[in-house]
Amino acid sequence: MAEEKKRRAVATQTAAGIPKFVRGNLAATLKAKEEGKKVAKAFIHDGQDEIMRAMDIVPAWGESFSGICAAKRDAEKYLQKAESDNFSRSLCTYATCHIGFEMIREELGGVMPEGAPWGGMGRPDMILGNGQLLCDPRFKWPQALQHYLRDVPVFVTNMYYPPWDPNIDHHEQEGFYVRYCTEELHETVRFCERVTGKKMDWDRLAAVVELSDRTWDLFVDTYDLRKAIPTPMDTGDAMNTMVPITFNIGTQEAYDFYVELNNELKQKIAQGIGVANPEKYRIIWAAGLPSWFALNDFQYFNSKGAVFPVEVTYRDHEKIEKLDLPKTDDPLEHIAWRWVRYWTHWYDAARKIPGSTPKVARIIEYIGDYKCDGVVFHSAFSCRSWHAGIIHQAEVLRKVYGDIPILIMEGDIVDISSYNEADTHNRIDAFIETLDAYKNKKRN
Amino acid sequence: MTGLQNSNGLETADRYYAQYGSRAKELKNEGRKVIGYMSALTPVEILTAAGVVPLRLKGFMDEAITKGDAYMETIVCPFVRSVFDAAIKGRFSFMDGMVLPHQCDSMDRTSDVWSYNLGLPYWHFLNVPHVTDDPSIEFMKEILRVFIRTLERFTNAKITDEAIGQAIDDHNENRRLMRELYDLRKSNPPLISGVEMMKVLVAAMSLPVSESSALIKNVTEEVKKRKAPADGDRKRIMIIGDQIDSAAIAEAIESAGAWLVVDDLSIGGKIYWPEVDKTADPLQGIAERYLRKLKIATTFVGEGNTYEENLEARFGHLRERITGFKVDGAILFIYKYCDPYGFEVPAMKSYIESAGIPVLYLEDEYSTSTLARVKTRIEAFLEMIA
Structure with a gap:
């Protein structure tokens, strides 16, 4: 029997509505067939969301599924199933958890495995991947999954952005990167048209993209409200409130969610209601996916008077105006510009801080804007995409920013075997003491 | 030039295997620029055409990682960590620069770690795509042009199409020679052991293409004479x-x-x-x-x-x-x-x-x-x- 932890408390009412969103996304994949829609196993932040929404393709989010299994502490059976066919435990556990689930379902002749979380996820009609600049499983997971779902077509696109190099002006490269991304997105559309038998409605796509842009802006405006002291919402909630923009971008529901969250945060600020009472320490969650089975650790921080008013994780959006996107009539080119500029717009900030990198420049900006006293990174052992290079970020931050308490926590995203709650809390306690000493030193 | 034409091929391969990078170091002392590179994805033809000494980087399996873990997470590929550890400990201190192609997350996500901590005069991350469709070929050509421009700036010399064409010929010839040597493993028993072959492969990747080809020829001639x-x-x-x-x-x-x-x-x-x-x-x-x-x-x-x-x-x-x-x-x-x-x-x-x-x-x-x-x-x- 899986050990299900008591659900963590959330500081905002709006965040409490997130499980409904997540269940809705899973249910949509199960209802798709009777609604005559195709299901695509897809990845977040691949630039393909709006294409799917405009073509009535229902996304089946593998990362979300595995995250739910982890949060319910019920991933082990799927991890073991994948391991039984030689998928190593050191591989991305988002992928191995989901592949293990699909392996079991195929062995059952397509019947949903008993106890699948929240009714499980629908079998895909297609698999969309992306050879992104930041995650090998985004093209290896689809390929590995097709070994078990042999009738399901796979399409992998490539969405790159110019890599950071202080000696190369990225502006000179943006043009051909955008051209490449745009062509790859057009290839994605052609693939989806083949599988669905339907043509893309380009006007509809343009409207979806326009809605996404507005959601990006609203999301950033809403999260900026967390600069308030005390902060009305911290990262513990943000790991939930990221769901609409991450999994439902391009939908009215996502936009409406942030309207509601925005209103609630403003109300809390007006009433002086914060996450921690009193709020003693403000920390940035500077990198890393969380351990989905241990989200209560955020509350442990809160219980010590520590809050996270800002995080880098799942904040993959910026005010559209700030990105200075060239005008285009092609919504796919717009997506491509938005994608490339989202990454490169930090490069100019990095150039202004000698010895810095874009990731560190961003952390420094947030430390200032959100008045943070300390920095926490989380390193998940099965994920190199987001977690290789964290030591370097911490080191560069120390060098170019100066003295600030830094904690690098260790765990995993899905595999609970890597986690020890007592040890984790001991490390948090020690970090809080460091924060306290740091604040006292600053005061004196 | 080395005296490879007259040397014992397998003995030379053994020496270059045991003293990895020693020939590149000699050439550096003779005034050549040495560029280290990672992975099969680095288009070594471009480096050859640029007139630099390409050195494929390797790790050292028999050496514990003693410094690298202070800079790079242990969740990174152990091979990449070993190469980085060797580099940060100065095993490749004669390198003038390095090329890191976008092979995998372990390379891509540690690009800053390499460039920042090694502080080499030349550094290039080559953003090779993961897919192979026509737009990807065009994109690959674009990033090769950027790569060439950075090398030209570094060497202060133009890399002509003719030089690239010649490098292509030389590397293709090198590949044909190595396949001939592989052919000598088809007999039962093979004429060259796996241990010997591994040493030849490693030695070959540490040499400029002309010397690599000469080495392979010598080994092949030597092995052919065996009973x-x-x-x-x-x-x-x-x-x-x-x-x-x-x-x-x-x-x-x-x-x-x-x-x-x-x-x-x-x-x-x-x-x-x-x-x-x-x-x-x-x-x-x-x-x-x-x-x-x-x-x-x-x-x-x-x-x-x-x-x-x-x-x-x-x-x-x-x-x-x-x-x-x-x-x-x-x-x-x-x-x-x-x-x-x-x-x-x-x-x-x-x-x-x-x-x-x-x-x-x-x-x-x-x-x-x-x-x-x-x-x-x-x-x-x-x-x-x-």
Whole structure:
């Protein structure tokens, strides 16, 4: 029997509505067939969301599924199933958890495995991947999954952005990167048209993209409200409130969610209601996916008077105006510009801080804007995409920013075997003491 | 020039293997610029055309990582960590620069760690795509042009199409020569052991192409003169993986009573079979070789109409090697924390087994400290297929 932890408390009412969103996304994949829609196993932040929404393709989010299994502490059976066919435990556990689930379902002749979380996820009609600049499983997971779902077509696109190099002006490269991304997105559309038998409605796509842009802006405006002291919402909630923009971008529901969250945060600020009472320490969650089975650790921080008013994780959006996107009539080119500029717009900030990198420049900006006293990174052992290079970020931050308490926590995203709650809390306690000493030193 | 024309090829290979990078260091002392590079994905033709000394970087399996872990997470590929550890400890201090291609997350996500901490005069991250469609070929040509411009700035010399064309010819010739040497492993028993071959492969990647070709020729001539050893009844093994560059692995296989007769490694079979086509724009041929011909796990291949077609496109070359080299068993040797190769294991294993060839899958560190365990597994495998 899986050990299900008591659900963590959330500081905002709006965040409490997130499980409904997540269940809705899973249910949509199960209802798709009777609604005559195709299901695509897809990845977040691949630039393909709006294409799917405009073509009535229902996304089946593998990362979300595995995250739910982890949060319910019920991933082990799927991890073991994948391991039984030689998928190593050191591989991305988002992928191995989901592949293990699909392996079991195929062995059952397509019947949903008993106890699948929240009714499980629908079998895909297609698999969309992306050879992104930041995650090998985004093209290896689809390929590995097709070994078990042999009738399901796979399409992998490539969405790159110019890599950071202080000696190369990225502006000179943006043009051909955008051209490449745009062509790859057009290839994605052609693939989806083949599988669905339907043509893309380009006007509809343009409207979806326009809605996404507005959601990006609203999301950033809403999260900026967390600069308030005390902060009305911290990262513990943000790991939930990221769901609409991450999994439902391009939908009215996502936009409406942030309207509601925005209103609630403003109300809390007006009433002086914060996450921690009193709020003693403000920390940035500077990198890393969380351990989905241990989200209560955020509350442990809160219980010590520590809050996270800002995080880098799942904040993959910026005010559209700030990105200075060239005008285009092609919504796919717009997506491509938005994608490339989202990454490169930090490069100019990095150039202004000698010895810095874009990731560190961003952390420094947030430390200032959100008045943070300390920095926490989380390193998940099965994920190199987001977690290789964290030591370097911490080191560069120390060098170019100066003295600030830094904690690098260790765990995993899905595999609970890597986690020890007592040890984790001991490390948090020690970090809080460091924060306290740091604040006292600053005061004196 | 070295005296390779008159030297004993295998002895020279052994020396360059044992003193890895020593020839590049000599050339550096003679005034040449040395550029280290990682992985089979670096288009070495461009480096040759630039007139620099290309040195494929390797780690050192028999050395513990003593400094690198302070800079790089232990969840990074152990091979990458070993190379970085060697570099940060000064093993490649004679390098003027380095090229890191976008092979995998372990390279891509540590790019800043390398560039910032090594502080080399020249640094380039080559953003090789993972897919192979026509837009990707055009994109690859664009990033090759950027790469060429940075090298031109660094060397202060123009890299002409003629120079690239000549480099393509030289490297294609080098590949043909190495394949001739591989052919000498087809006999039973093979004329050159797996341990010797591993040393030649490693030595060859540490030399400028002309010297590498001279070395391979010498080895081939020497080996051809050999009489076949008597013990021809050993099992013939193929090894598959990425950068396995230590003779210790070959030794573990052969000391267990087998012959290592062929490989699909990124320092061996993977790079010596595919050539660059001669094209009007030489970058077209280079882009096509590195994206469409190199069979490495970080390049997505999936354009077939069926899964089975995709399997043939991904692994069909393995079947050719199995047949051509009369392979009895395959060892799939994958480093821990390697997503690109790790996710291939079930598909590749079942593909090879479907050809009637048993497969031993080993996941391990890049370290000789675990070799006793590996050898036990290999011995058990050989007993099983005996």
